[in-house]
Amino acid sequence: MSSTPDPRPVVAVTMGDGAGVGPEVTVGALVHEEAFTAGRPLVVGDAHRLRLAAEALGAAVDVVEVGSPADAAFTPGRIDVVDPHLLPADLPWGEVSAAAGHAAHEYVRIACELAGRGEAQAICTAPLNKAALHAGGHRFPGHTELLAHFFGVEEVSMMLTTPRIKVIHVTTHVGLLDAVARIEPGLVERTIRRGHEALRRAGNPGPRIGVCAINPHAGEGGLFGYGEEAEKIAPGIEAARADGIDAVGPLPADTAFFLGGRGDYDLVVAMYHDQGHGPVKVLGIEAGVNITVGLPVIRTSVDHGTAFDIAGTGRVEVGSMVEALRQAVELAATPL
Structure with missing residues (x-):
């Protein structure tokens, strides 16, 4: 007897720059049960960094590495993460890092591949750092142009x-x-x-x-x-x-x-x-x-940067990431 398909859209949540507040806003948005009510968030990022972010926030959450959306549980109290293992364990908070810039690039690439295969219906991004992105060898002005590149779209709008x-x-x-x-x-x-x-x-x-x-x-x-x-x-x-x-x-x-x-x-x-x-x-x-706007799938993001000055302190405001995730779910689930 086959089970009923889960109607909640899968949202690929990219962790952003691991040296910034991306890990913290990602964890902060996913510790609430409401994050799983209408959607299925799957983080693409670094499991160790997310655990450090949870500690900084004082959040009791289980970070579990998975291979694909099919392996994820999508339940409150647990963060499922696809981890390509690109960050050093001792990455300092609040500093421009070529390794973090390259990793942020790869998180977006993997999220786009998941969406392209139909394994994710939306993408929600935590902030990356442009200087780190460039230091990592990726000459893009920002997320918008990077997403357009991966999807092969010539023109999008912010x-x-x-x-x-x-x-x-x-x-x-x-x-x-x-x-x-x-x-x-x-x-x-x-x-x-x-x-x-x-x-x-x-x-x-x-x-x-x-x-x-x-x-x-x-x-x-x-x-x-x-x-x-x-x-x-x-x-x-x-x-x-x-x-x-x-x-x-x-x-x-x-x-x-x-x-x-x-x-x-x-x-x-x-x-x-x-x-x-x-x-x-x-x-x-x-x-x-x-x-x-203009990609094959909806993409939402916070409207702030990596905030290196407070990264790793647990003082970041997570409201924008909560709203970005909510809108990703809402727009992914609403047909034109």
Whole structure:
């Protein structure tokens, strides 16, 4: 007699940089019974480091190494981990390490392979350190580009979500002059569409989207800038609107974020990194979640870094990782 398949999606949880707070936020998110209610979290990381993190947090949890999701128990009080054994046992906390950077790269690779084989339905990532990643021989600006590489996807978008506002970026990890040069109507339209579909997947059938301008006052009719709003942004908005998407703009960024924070828009489209990240970090970084949109599977992440200054002390705030895991489960389980 065959058993009933478990409907809970498997979430591959990457531990991030072992010298940072990644092990602690991973353990901190998985010590609660609620982490297993709707999903099946499987950590890809270092079992020894996770045990050290549990000690730092004062968490009573059993860390068990498994070979695959089929070997995992997915029960409260136990953390199942796929461990490729890449970290030295005496890795110091809070220091840039090539070994930790390489290991973080490999954790993401393994998670993508699990998802590609259908053994995981979502990925949730703890923070990695870009300097350590580069020291380990992997020249990627961050998680977003690394995930796109492993999945063979040419273009993805970064979406930041907080209880008060959601933001998706047209450009992210490039310099400001390069960002302005890179923005064009097709990219704006595709970003709007990815954000629209992500919100629909999260249960919003008709998202209201506000799209930022590049220049102050949206160019003030040509007074500021060189017509970027009319040339680079407006045609992309018009194309999205022609397909029934409720997108408005280009809006002055200060106005767009005020209205978004007030609830007039379900999503704000930012043109470059700091235009979107600044307001998000003011309006709710503690519970902020980073979502990569455009991959074959959903990927969520904390909206903070490796926090080397407090790594290994047990003082890290785990709320963002708890929310990242919750949203990974929710979005993985909700069909488009």
